[in-house]
Amino acid sequence: MKNPYLPYPVRIDEITTETEDKNLKTFKFAFINPDDEKDFTYTPGQFAELSVAGKGEIPIGIASSPTEKGFVKFTVNKVGSVTSHLHNMSVGDIMGVRGPLGNWYPWEEMEGKNVVIVGGGFAFTTLRSSIIYMLHPENRSRFRDITVVYGARTPGMLLYKEELATWEKRDDIKMHITVDGTTDPEWKYNIGFVPAITEKKISSAENSIAIVCGPPIMIKFTQPVLEKLGFPPERIILSLEMRMKCGIGKCGRCNIGEKYVCKDGPVFSLAQLKQLPPEY
């Protein structure tokens, strides 16, 4: 019987410090057994459990895109004991990845539509996966306009800065990068909170679907902006977080009503969430 608790062994191939506070690092893993990479077939929006033997596991969104071959990437915020240990690990170290877990963004439904991505802080990981996936030559024609609003507290707290700069220059994706505030006189992008920038930059909800990922406070204030723009709750897509252990809907802690965030989520439409107890 296949054991869903058994992680695939991986090697850390690259570690990138993402933010000026050094609290966020991106880990690039290579699978030790080539067959495991084939088994680890994922879709943007899914997550996995990063496993450090002797320390434990943490559920983290997959930041790489399935169109990027030969590795998987995760961006990890240093919070508790597993993430702190992980931040002290080195290139070449062996650990585990268990997954892919959960559902994904509604890619079929998004086909032929304008895609509005609203992200805040370090919740941008599966959104990076999604952008890379949509911009891939094989996929770009499946979607209409792609618009991204992404904000962080300061310029130094933005993730994937080099990629953001590349996307800025492209004409097949519209970027609206913003920071809460900055003292940098060279800053050439927006200043303001994500909900306000969304209200300013997004003009229509017509044939559009919005994916929102960020801290609870950002989601709380972005939701009415999108609803005012005319996005129905079915076309506002959210990715949730919750304390998790098993990741496969067994251990019982990440439920919202009868749904488990780990197995039935993490992606829910606002319409689905409105049917569930507001306990997350």
Next chain:
Amino acid sequence: MTDKIFNKKDWFDTLKGLRNSYRIFVPVREGDFHNFRSLEDETIPNFDFFNTRLSPKSVVYPQSERMLECLNDTESPEHGVLKEAAKDYSQQAIIGIRPCDAQAFQIVKRNFDNPDYRDPLWVQRFESTILVGMGCNAPCPTCFCSSVGGGPFSEEYLDAIIFDLQGRYLIKGLTERGNEIISNMQGGTPADVKVIDESKAIAALANERVTSTVPSDKLTEKSVTGLFGAPFWEDVAFSCINCGTCTFLCPTCWCFDIQDETCGKQVDRVRNWDTCMSPLFTLEGSGHNPREKKFQRVRQRFMHKLKYYPDKFKSGVQCSGCGRCVRYCPVNIDIRRVAAMMNEY
């Protein structure tokens, strides 16, 4: 016909004889109460009990169980790579399990063994476990098995059933595995019609004795957000001290935690029973906790058992009516009262 009758004085020898083929679990008296224990040479089984204090869920689902292991040795090429821990899934039997506790395994099975994922540890242990039940001649006033699809002599979830007939036991096979274990029992005499009639009379009498009920007929039609927002949760939870006795004793509570333990170079990934009564159960790394308040946790327990579970699995409630949570709650919170409140809301 494999049904057999045993004299009580020969019964323990018969059970001990089964150990050649099975690992046997029997009720054992421990102070003022009973628990299921593995039958060893020195064990004295005691079948004179209402129900065991702890449910036999640990026989299938240990309170603490090693799932994976590895050697953290930087010299080794296997360093940091977790492997499945070795397991012994040879045949075992629980002798004397009450029908309610047997039904509980079927309730829990929907969680551990479904088309989404099969939990290999639970499934393999459950499949190697034979349930030889013992009907309840004298159900407790707190028992309500007949409200939730069972009964004191319910045969539905058992492999075999024992009837306690004054000085003798009648054991009746219900499944192939049940018949097999009976045929492996040394001694005994074939059951006759008179004994079968006697057992039916005892069962009928016991059925009448379960008078306690849990109304749940209107729960499925209720709106989940409506019940969630009901005004009575603070009141229900008022006296709760979040001790977790209810979840610990409950045969249908399955929630678990996963922890890594190290001893020298040995690393074990262990799963332990957990409880939704603890605020740590849902505390996130950021400090946010969706069930920070006591009443939210109490509400979660009742909503899970009586609303979320039936909605999710399109089944009955997640409760087999054993009444342990009612008997041992230190502040007298009673699921029968809460179910009635939810059903009428």
